[in-house]
Amino acid sequence: MNFTMDGAEIFVPDGVPEAEALARTTHMAIGAHQDDLEIMAMDGILACFRRDDNWFTGVVVTNGAGSPRSGLYGQYTDEEMQLVRIKEQKKAAIVGEYAAQVLLGHPSSAVKDAANRDPITDLAQVIQAARPEVIYTHNLADKHTTHIGVAVKVIAALRSLPEGDRPQKLYGCEVWRDLDWMNDEDKVAFNLSDMEGVQMALIGVFDSQVSGGKRYDLATMGRRRAHATYHASHATDVATGMNFGMDLTPLVTDPSLEIVEYVESFINRFAEDVRERITSTL
Ligand SMILES: [Zn+2]
Numbered sequence: 001m002n003f004t005m006d007g008a009e010i011f012v013p014d015g016v017p018e019a020e021a022l023a024r025t026t027h028m029a030i031g032a033h034q035d036d037l038e039i040m041a042m043d044g045i046l047a048c049f050r051r052d053d054n055w056f057t058g059v060v061v062t063n064g065a066g067s068p069r070s071g072l073y074g075q076y077t078d079e080e081m082q083l084v085r086i087k088e089q090k091k092a093a094i095v096g097e098y099a100a101q102v103l104l105g106h107p108s109s110a111v112k113d114a115a116n117r118d119p120i121t122d123l124a125q126v127i128q129a130a131r132p133e134v135i136y137t138h139n140l141a142d143k144h145t146t147h148i149g150v151a152v153k154v155i156a157a158l159r160s161l162p163e164g165d166r167p168q169k170l171y172g173c174e175v176w177r178d179l180d181w182m183n184d185e186d187k188v189a190f191n192l193s194d195m196e197g198v199q200m201a202l203i204g205v206f207d208s209q210v211s212g213g214k215r216y217d218l219a220t221m222g223r224r225r226a227h228a229t230y231h232a233s234h235a236t237d238v239a240t241g242m243n244f245g246m247d248l249t250p251l252v253t254d255p256s257l258e259i260v261e262y263v264e265s266f267i268n269r270f271a272e273d274v275r276e277r278i279t280s281t282l
Contacts (some may be wrong), residue, residue, distance in 0.1 A: 001018070001125055001126070001129065002107075002125070003104060003125070004106075004118040004119075004122055004125050005104060005105040005118075005122075007063065007103075007105040008102075008103060008104050008105045008122070009098065009102075009103050009105075010022070010099075010101070010102050010103075010223060011090050011093055011101040011102075011103070011277065012088075012099075012100050012171065013093050013094045013097065013098060013100075013101070014097075016038070017031045018100070019100050019112070020097070021057075021212060022057060022100055022129040022130040022165075022270065023129065023130065023131075024055040024099050025045075025046055025055050025056070025057040025099050025100070025130035025131070025132045025134060026048065026053075026054045026055055026056075026058070026121050026133050026134070026266070027041075027045075027048055027055070027056045027057070027132055027136075028042035028044070028058075028059065028126075028127070028130055028132035028136070028167075029041030029044055029055045029056070029057075029059065029135070029136040029137070029173075030059040030061065030123065030135060030136070030137045030150060030154050031043075031058075031059070031060055031061070031137065031147075032060070032061055032062050032088060032108075032111065032138065032144070032146045032147050032149070032150045032152065033060065033067075033085075033146070034060055034064045034086065034088055034089040034206065034209075035061055035085075035088070035089075035092075035209055036060070036087040036102065036138070036147070036175050036202070036215065036268055037059075037060065037092075037136075038057045038092055038096070038202040038203055038206070038252070039174075039175050039203065039216065039220050039222075040136060040138065040173035040174055040215050040243070040273060041058075041136035041173055042192050042199055042202070042224075043136070043151050043191075043192065043243060043245075044056050044134060044136050044200065044207050045096050045098075045189035046194060046195055046198070046199075048097070048098075048099070048194065048197065049096065049097055049198060052095065052114055054236050055098075055099035056076070056096065056097075056098050056099060056270040057099045057100045057101070057102065057126075057130050057132065058089070058092075058093060058098055058100075058101045059102040059104065059112055059123070059126055059171065060089055060101075060102070060103050060104065060109050060157075061104050061106055061123070061150050061153070062083050062104075062107065062111060062118055062146065062150075062249070063105045063106065063107060064081070064082050064085035064086070064109065065078055065081075065082055066078065066108070067081055067109065067208070067212065068078075068209065068212050068214075069081055069083065069212050070211075070213045071211050071212070071213075072211055073208050073211065073212055079253055081208065081244050082209045084206060085122075085206075085209075086103055087234040088205055088206045088207065088208060088209075089101060089103065091125045091205045092202055092205050092206070093116075094266065095201050095202055095205060096125035096198070096202055099130075100130075102126055103114060104119065104122050104123075105279055106118065106122075108146045111146050111147055111149035111150055111153065112146060114246050115148075115151075115168030115277065116255075117151045117156075118131075119150075120153050120157045120160065121157075121158045121159065123153060123154060123157035124157040124160050124161055125265075127158065127161060127167075128161060128165050131165055131167075132167050133167055133168050133169070134156065134168065134169045134170075134171070135167045135169070135170050135171070135174060136169055136173050136245070137150060137151050137152040137154045137170070137173065137220070137248075138150055138172060138175060138223040138276050139151070139171065139173055139174060139177070139179055139248075140152075140172050140246065140248070140259065140262075140263045141172075141177055141179070141246070141263060141266070141267070142172075142175060142176050142177050143274070144163055144175070144176040145152055147175060147176060150228045151172060151248075152259065154170070155170075155251050155252065155256060155259065158170065159252065159255045161276060162197035164250055167251050167252075167255075168249075169247070170247075170248040170249045170251070170252050171188060171245035171246065171247060171248060171249075172246035172247075172248045173243065173244075173245050173246075174243055174245075176221070178223065178227075178244070179244035180227060180230070181244065181270055182244065182246065182266055183266075183269050183270055183273050184231075184270060185247070187244045188244065188246070188247055188264055188267060189231060189242055189243075189244055189245075190242060190243045190244070190245060191239045192228075192239070192242055192243055193239045193240045193241050193277060196221070196240075196241065198235050198244055199224075199241070200217060200220065200221060203216055203217040203220050203221070203241065204217050212262075221241075223243075224241035224242055224243060225240065225241060227241075227242035227243065227244060227245065228240055228242040246263075248262075250262065254257075
């Protein structure tokens, strides 16, 4: 595969040839940084874990530069830290039994630059080789601009492909902003009750981030547990772990749909729900 960045690579945990590894993909997650996939796309990872018929491919778009560091990693240069993060992502691919792990190695600035089409070209190539049924990426109400940049470039890549190469579903998922605020009928709920040990291992493997001062392991599992309990107020808990998604599929099937307007429609329905509940009790 001919990627735009020199350091880009495809890691295949079970060593099958690259093309074959990608072609077996059914579920794909595309995230900005190392560890984003494991935080936001556990639904896809678990759907493929220990299965011969479902395969998960992870795609990390940036090189992971500029991450905070402390403790054991305090003395690492930014270059050394980037290598640590690549190694951690490969460890996750092994633990999670991924079909393949793609590392595109773009600087964050390229992802945030609307005029830079390199990440779009790379993503279109990978998606076309893998033809996944489902793609998970960042949700469009995330508060990290690099995450938004990735989601926008994923949409552009999908719009550039022939219809037959597009996935049946595109979900925007939770990292730097929950989707708990969305109206229940608007949100997609992923049941993550199974294999908690695997889930914890897949966040814990990113030690440079967790030891680096952010307890993503506890926070991610805690968010899943909280969503499961607070999702439905009347019924008893049917799930012990949940993540929420924003269905972005209409943005792919209808390329004329404006991205901002589409996201605002969710926000407007949320505002309407808040307004109605208050006015009905005044
Ligand atoms: Zn991230």
